Amino acid sequence: MVFPNNIAEMFSLLEKESVNGYVVGGAVRDIVMGKEPTDFDMAAECLPEDLLRIFAECRCFDHSIRFGTLNVVTDDGIVEITCCRRETGYTDLRRPDSVEFCKDIKKDLCRRDFTVNAMAMDSQGNIIDIFDGMGDIERRIIRTVGKADVRFSEDALRIMRALRFASTLGFEIEEDTKKAIHKNIHLLKNISSERIYEELTKLIMGDCAAEVLLEYSDVICEIIPELSPCVGFEQNNPHHIYTVYEHIARSVGACPKDKIIRLCMLFHDIAKPLMYTEDEKGIGHFKGHPEKSTDMARDILTRLHADSETVKLVCRLIKYHDTRPSATRKSLIKYLSKVGFEDAKLLLDVRRADLSAQSPAYHDQFEYLNESERIITSLETEGVCISVSDLAIGGGDIIEMGVPAGPRVGDILKELLKRVISGSLENDRASLIKALRGIIE
Numbered sequence: 518m519v520f521p522n523n524i525a526e527m528f529s530l531l532e533k534e535s536v537n538g539y540v541v542g543g544a545v546r547d548i549v550m551g552k553e554p555t556d557f558d559m560a561a562e563c564l565p566e567d568l569l570r571i572f573a574e575c576r577c578f579d580h581s582i583r584f585g586t587l588n589v590v591t592d593d594g595i596v597e598i599t600c601c602r603r604e605t606g607y608t609d610l611r612r613p614d615s616v617e618f619c620k621d622i623k624k625d626l627c628r629r630d631f632t633v634n635a636m637a638m639d640s641q642g643n644i645i646d647i648f649d650g651m652g653d654i655e656r657r658i659i660r661t662v663g664k665a666d667v668r669f670s671e672d673a674l675r676i677m678r679a680l681r682f683a684s685t686l687g688f689e690i691e692e693d694t695k696k697a698i699h700k701n702i703h704l705l706k707n708i709s710s711e712r713i714y715e716e717l718t719k720l721i722m723g724d725c726a727a728e729v730l731l732e733y734s735d736v737i738c739e740i741i742p743e744l745s746p747c748v749g750f751e752q753n754n755p756h757h758i759y760t761v762y763e764h765i766a767r768s769v770g771a772c773p774k775d776k777i778i779r780l781c782m783l784f785h786d787i788a789k790p791l792m793y794t795e796d797e798k799g800i801g802h803f804k805g806h807p808e809k810s811t812d813m814a815r816d817i818l819t820r821l822h823a824d825s826e827t828v829k830l831v832c833r834l835i836k837y838h839d840t841r842p843s844a845t846r847k848s849l850i851k852y853l854s855k856v857g858f859e860d861a862k863l864l865l866d867v868r869r870a871d872l873s874a875q876s877p878a879y880h881d882q883f884e885y886l887n888e889s890e891r892i893i894t895s896l897e898t899e900g901v902c903i904s905v906s907d908l909a910i911g912g913g914d915i916i917e918m919g920v921p922a923g924p925r926v927g928d929i930l931k932e933l934l935k936r937v938i939s940g941s942l943e944n945d946r947a948s949l950i951k952a953l954r955g956i957i958e
């Protein structure tokens with residue numbers, strides 16, 4: 518096994534002091550699966566003071582050293598190295614009451630969540646696999662280390678982690694593990710929103726996000742109760758063949774793996790059950806659902822402690838997800854003046870995902886989205902005017918023509934922009950100045 522230089526270096530520092538070190542967790546799983554690990558975690562059969570001594574010459578963060586963890590800054594990023602430990606008692610159902618350092622990798626592996634995450638690899642590439650993690654990788658199964666019921670009641674975040682790995686690895690969750698998940702859902706209440714949000718965002722980024730969202734709707738509705746009314750909610754509309762929740766789940770799976778877009782899909786129709794009306798023909802409508810979904814998404818994401826940039830962007834996309842300008846220059850210019858080029862491009866992905874989770878009878882609409890995309894691209898290349906700052910004159914020109922500095926200047930610019938966007942005025946200096954004279958007089 519050839520480890521990256523920084524890991525080989527850490528192994529050799531440990532060996533100099535005759536301490537056994539191991540690569541553990543996700544990196545071993547990735548190596549066994551033939552994938553390049555994205556990050557390496559290590560474990561060492563020693564005590565915290567030994568770690569501090571062995572890595573004394575390295576730049577380190579030692580804020581978690583009382584739990585036996587040291588973060589070593591290497592040329593290839595930060596590597597977390599932890600002393601082998603056992604954990605006992607989870608009275609708060611979140612964190613162990615105490616950790617006990619044990620200098621024994623096998624005992625350390627017992628505290629880990631799933632068999633596929635509970636393997637260690639030494640510096641020679643030998644794998645320590647006491648729970649048949651290799652077998653479970655081959656069978657493509659997520660199974661807890663030890664009794665599932667006990668492990669989820671110790672730390673309910675593991676429920677979200679099971680779903681996350683099922684989604685990202687495309688593995689099935691083993692039967693007992695699955696039963697224990699459904700049984701212990703209520704314990705998720707004990708977990709901080711930050712940790713839930715972190716696992717949720719990883720879950721929705723997986724290849725199998727749609728399948729997991731569908732199979733574990735009870736878990737998802739425990740952390741986002743506002744989704745409950747969507748489950749089983751029939752849309753009674755020719756555009757739709759799925760219930761609201763099923764449509765949501767499928768649309769998450771149908772879009773590019775971009776956190777913002779996938780979060781947008783997760784919440785884009787969440788208000789539909791609240792806004793449902795039926796016309797005299799019995800057809801369902803959801804007027805106003807984009808605005809209401811935007812408000813709900815803002816509340817939910819804020820409660821989950823999503824960063825404010827994410828909240829803002831996701832909400833902007835939800836608000837416009839159902840706005841459908843025709844594929845003409847004129848109507849797209851008007852649309853772009855509202856959403857801007859950046860969001861317009863993201864909204865194309867959103868609308869494609871939305872469409873793919875609707876009735877195939879309307880899939881000819883993809884062509885209209887493709888045409889819209891072509892027009893948007895050429896409008897951007899042309900540098901078409903969509904905001905006041907794109908006008909060929911500025912506030913200074915208006916003041917020079919005798920309008921006193923103040924809000925009126927802005928109002929005049931907006932009026933000029935409106936005319937340019939509607940096509941009744943050209944965006945060149947001469948035409949603008951001429952129109953300006955008319956407005957001032």
Ligand code: ATP
Nearest residue numbers: 541542543544556558628629630634635672674675
């Ligand atoms: P990724 O590829 O996303 O980093 P990972 O398996 O490395 O996946 P991490 O969240 O980085 O996941 O955790 C590292 C390792 O720590 C896991 O593989 C697992 O062995 C252990 N672990 C993490 N969280 C828990 C938990 N809540 N309970 C038990 N073991 C855990």
Ligand code: MG
Nearest residue numbers: 542543556558
């Ligand atoms: Mg990791």
